Amino acid sequence: MKRIVLAAVGIVALGLAGLQPVQAQSDKPISLIVGYSAGGSADLVARVVAPEMGKRLGRQVIIENVAGASGMLAVQRVLNASADGSAIYMGGTDTVVIPMVNSKVKHSWERDFVPLGRLTTVPMVIAVPASSRYSTLSDLIAAARKEGSHLTYATPGIGTMQHFYAALISKQARVSMVHVPYRGGAHIANDLIGQQVDAAVLVLSTAMPHLKDGRIKALSVSDATREPALSSVKRIGDEEGFNGVSLPLWQGLFAKAGTPAAVVAAYEKALLAALEEPELRKKLADSGFTVAPLGGKGLSAFIKPQAEVYRDIVEAARISLE
Structure with a gap:
């Protein structure tokens, strides 16, 4: 060692x-x-x-x-x-x-x-491509209720906290989306930007460069406090049906x-x-x-x-x- x-x-x-x-x-x-x-x-x-x-x-x-x-x-x-x-x-x-x-x-x-x-x-974020029609987590949940069998989200793998965060949202909102597990998170942001998946769960430190350059947008933050760099993005605990919930790494x-x-x-x-x-x-x-x-x-x-x-x-x- x-x-x-x-x-x-x-x-x-x-x-x-x-x-x-x-x-x-x-x-x-x-x-x-x-x-x-x-x-x-x-x-x-x-x-x-x-x-x-x-x-x-x-x-x-x-x-x-x-x-x-x-x-x-x-x-x-x-x-x-x-x-x-x-x-x-x-x-x-x-x-x-x-x-x-x-x-x-x-x-x-x-x-x-x-x-x-x-x-x-370390907060996680639900993110979508910049061109996505979803601007809030409520938009994504509403779409999942209509087309959950087609709506895809990426994580670094089964059993990761990113997977847990998406599963928590699905559980609380009573929706179903298609999980696309990757082998680690290296390629997820690029595939999200390229619209190969509808959404992704990313660690904030990974997402931030792409958020800053406007290639993706965040819909929710998993921590109990608002992220200063994303002051307009709601904490998950602020969303309807998620009162007080937080799930930071x-x-x-x-x-x-x-x-x-x-x-x-x-x-x-x-x-x-x-x-x-x-x-x-x-x-x-x-x-x-x-x-x-x-x-x-x-x-x-x-x-x-x-x-x-x-x-x-x-x-x-x-x-x-x-």
């Missing part, structure tokens, strides 16, 4: 951050396990956050990219490690969703991990269950302090991420109702990866 050293700082940083040293592992690096390849969005966030955490912990923070099985190889890597804080896991929606859609995956985020805190959220850090409470507390404090760093926040915002810090308890409280929404979607849409 290729290791990339992202931070190397003196132990004096602990005093500056107001943290108490964790003597058991204070001379060893921390491995931050990322379930996707270098260069992807999860890897980008890890590369930005890890150095700032390292400064505050007085230790090296090393990224290990353990790609494969929708992030589940990374989960197993952490679960096979010692519960001493030497390996932490960068998880997100996949951590909660994959066990719901694949019965062979047996881990539980509540049982097997201790949340350290949330880093970011999110990213958080987790330690293995059984990790000493002092280690968990130190890592949580370092993470939250890092996320207040103005330069870090700017780097992530410029890359399309919303810095959304929560501590460990806050992350748990955020995940639980989201998990209920995920499970309802899985059951209603009969989504399975087996």
